[in-house]
Each structure stands twice: as C-alpha cells, then as structure tokens.
Amino acid sequence: MSKSIIRLSKSCIGNDEKRAVQRVLEREFLGMGEEVQQFEKNLQAYLGRPTVCVVNGTAAIQLALQAIGVGMGDEVLVQSLTYVATFQAIKATGATPIACDIDPSTLTIDCHDAERRINENTKAIIPVHYAGGVGDLEKIYSLAKKHKLRVVEDAAHAFASRYKSKLIGGFGDIACFSFDGIKNITSGEGGCVASGDPTVIDKCKDSRLLGVIRDSDKRFAGSRSWEFDVTSQGWRYHMSNIMAAIGIEQLKKVDILAKRRQRLARTYCSQFSNVKGLEVLDLDYNEVVPHIFPIMLSTPVLRNEVRDACIDADIEVGIHYKPNHELSYFQTNNNLILRNTDLISGRLLTLPLHPDLSTADVIQISKLVKNILN
Numbered sequence: 175m176s177k178s179i180i181r182l183s184k185s186c187i188g189n190d191e192k193r194a195v196q197r198v199l200e201r202e203f204l205g206m207g208e209e210v211q212q213f214e215k216n217l218q219a220y221l222g223r224p225t226v227c228v229v230n231g232t233a234a235i236q237l238a239l240q241a242i243g244v245g246m247g248d249e250v251l252v253q254s255l256t257y258v259a260t261f262q263a264i265k266a267t268g269a270t271p272i273a274c275d276i277d278p279s280t281l282t283i284d285c286h287d288a289e290r291r292i293n294e295n296t297k298a299i300i301p302v303h304y305a306g307g308v309g310d311l312e313k314i315y316s317l318a319k320k321h322k323l324r325v326v327e328d329a330a331h332a333f334a335s336r337y338k339s340k341l342i343g344g345f346g347d348i349a350c351f352s353f354d355g356i357k358n359i360t361s362g363e364g365g366c367v368a369s370g371d372p373t374v375i376d377k378c379k380d381s382r383l384l385g386v387i388r389d390s391d392k393r394f395a396g397s398r399s400w401e402f403d404v405t406s407q408g409w410r411y412h413m414s415n416i417m418a419a420i421g422i423e424q425l426k427k428v429d430i431l432a433k434r435r436q437r438l439a440r441t442y443c444s445q446f447s448n449v450k451g452l453e454v455l456d457l458d459y460n461e462v463v464p465h466i467f468p469i470m471l472s473t474p475v476l477r478n479e480v481r482d483a484c485i486d487a488d489i490e491v492g493i494h495y496k497p498n499h500e501l502s503y504f505q506t507n508n509n510l511i512l513r514n515t516d517l518i519s520g521r522l523l524t525l526p527l528h529p530d531l532s533t534a535d536v537i538q539i540s541k542l543v544k545n546i547l548n
C-alpha cells in the first residue's frame with residue numbers, strides 16, 4: 175500500500191451521521207423542516223441563545239448585516255487577513271468592506287487601526303476569530319460602544335471556543351458560525367446566526383426564505399405559506415433537513431471533537447517550543463478550540479521552503495489567508511497601509527489539523543518542519 179497523504183483538514187463523519195441522513199432520505203422530506211427546527215433548538219440549548227440556521231457561514235454574515243440595516247453606502251470594518259467569504263458577505267449587502275490591520279500576536283483585528291478608519295458611514299465591525307482565538311474581544315466591544323457600531327462576530331473558526339469561560343455565540347451582539355465540511359462541527363455545508371437580539375433573529379428567519387414573512391414556522395410545521403407578504407429583500411438561504419441531520423449528530427460530539435483539536439494543537443506547541451525561526455500563536459487551548467494551526471516563519475523564503483518540503487513529504491499545508499486588500503475586487507481608496515498584515519501574511523503556513531489526525535502524525539509533521547529549519 176502506498177503511503178497516504180496527511181490531509182490539511184477534513185470532515186470527520188461517523189455512522190451516526192450516515193444513519194441520520196439515511197432517515198431523512200427515507201422520509202422523503204429533504205427541505206427545511208423537522209431536522210432544521212431540532213438543530214436550531216439544540217444549538218440554542220448549547221449556546222444559550224436563539225439561532226437561525228442557513229445554507230452556509232457566508233450567508234449567515236450577509237443576513238446578519240442586513241438584519242442590522244447595513245447596505246449601500248455603508249462601511250464595515252474587517253481585518254484584511256480573513257477568508258474572502260467575509261469580504262464577499264459585506265459586498266453582497268451593497269456595503270464596502272474596510273480592510274483593517276491585525277494584532278501580530280493573535281492575528282485578530284487591531285482596534286487602534288480599526289478606529290482610525292471610522293467615519294460617518296461606518297456601521298459595523300466584524301472581528302474574525304482567527305484560528306478559534308478571539309483576541310481582545312472586550313476591547314472590540316468597547317470600541318463599538320464608543321462609536322455606536324454593531325458587532326457581527328465572524329466566528330466561523332470558533333465554534334465551541336470560549337472567551338473568559340463564556341462560549342462564543344453565547345454573549346455579545348451577533349455571532350455567525352460556519353458548519354462547512356472542515357469546520358469545528360459540520361452539517362455538510364451550513365451555518366448559523368446566533369444573537370440575543372430578537373429583531374435580528376426574526377429578520378434572519380424571514381430573509382433566509384426569500385423574505386416571506388413568518389414562513390419558517392410554517393415550514394417547521396411541515397406546510398407552506400400560499401398567502402403571504404414580502405416586505406424586504408430575501409434570499410434562498412435556508413438549511414435543508416439533510417444538512418441539519420448531520421449537524422445534530424456532530425453537535426452531540428462537539429466536546430470530543432474539540433478536545434482532539436486542542437490536544438493536537440498542544441502537541442504542536444510543545445514540539446515547536448524554542449525553535450528558532452518559527453513562531454506559533456500564543457493561545458490558551460483550555461478555552462480556544464483551534465480550527466487551524468498556523469505557524470509563522472521568519473521570512474517568506476523560509477515559508478516557501480517549508481511549504482515545498484511538506485508537499486514533497488505528502489503533507490498538505492495551507493495559507494490562511496491571502497489578504498483581501500490585495501484582491502482586485504476589494505481595492506478601495508483607503509490609503510492607510512496595513513503594516514502587520516503585509517509583514518506577516520507572506521510568512522504564514524497552516525499545518526494539518528483535524529480530529530482524525532493522530533499525535534504521531536503531529537510529531538512526524540513537526541519533526542519534518544524542524545529539520546528544514548536546522
């Protein structure tokens with residue numbers, strides 16, 4: 175048998191998920207119904223706040239922004255170092271994403287830099303919980319309060335992560351999660367909006383179903399609205415029963431999945447302690463559930479060397495992310511430089527991390543990386 179590739183990330187699916195999907199298929203009600211309602215209830219019980227399940231995390235961010243009135247002419251602060259999904263979700267509302275710099279120690283938004291970019295059009299700030307860590311979230315909320323901004327947390331990396339012992343999504347303004355195939359829990363594709371603001375929840379419930387007012391309740395009861403009104407822009411962004419069936423099973427084992435990620439990240443950290451030319455994020459893995467494991471090399475040349483050596487050894491690696499301010503579509507007249515983003519992004523490399531990875535795999539990967547540095 176040929177040596178298999180160590181994957182960067184993957185879905186970790188057991189028999190429970192397979193049986194749950196089979197049950198939905200056999201009942202022949204694949205759209206949004208019972209399972210979606212149940213998944214929302216279970217998420218609410220877990221997070222302690224109402225949730226609205228949608229087709230993916232990008233849609234969750236777009237609908238959350240629209241629910242707080244963000245649209246044409248508005249500006250939204252967001253770190254440049256994020257998945258293009260965050261930027262496109264802002265653009266989809268008609269608003270302009272304003273690329274902000276990052277704090278080099280956490281790779282989350284730099285509040286000082288963000289504050290410099292605030293003007294009368296600024297409506298919201300999106301902190302991205304990079305790798306599952308949230309940086310100084312309290313500082314972000316006080317900045318938002320000072321300037322009367324709404325906060326939409328891009329918590330796509332941070333399902334099950336905690337901040338000062340509190341679950342992300344269980345406090346604050348609005349949190350958006352992704353359940354795509356490789357996130358901390360998955361529903362195949364999928365995502366949700368969590369908020370303590372009933373207006374946000376109600377608006378998202380309607381906007382995910384083409385704006386048809388109170389259609390969610392009807393669908394959960396297994397029927398549809400034939401006589402209805404639409405009063406705002408909506409999208410076809412609801413979650414299906416097939417997806418929710420997977421999500422329900424994944425949520426049941428979130429603690430096991432989270433602990434495996436935390437254990438593997440701690441192993442990487444101990445392997446890389448005191449290694450010259452390489453830094454890891456200083457995160458508390460009792461609180462943070464890591465979605466990815468990025469390392470920072472001392473130079474872009476070294477990063478590329480490590481990347482190539484990993485690929486040669488059949489170890490998949492990633493780059494999280496190419497900064498969005500470098501992408502043609504997101505160029506703005508905003509001429510303030512992004513110093514840390516520019517200094518750091520070319521030196522980042524993401525090593526494999528997923529619940530099916532073994533400690534031995536992590537040690538093997540770490541040894542290979544260290545060999546190149548020596």
Ligand SMILES: *Cc1c(COP(=O)(O)O)cnc(C)c1O
Binds near residue numbers: 233330363364
């Ligand atoms: C995955 C992800 C999203 C979007 O979620 P999808 O479910 O893939 O649409 C948004 N932001 C970040 C940082 C992500 O990693």
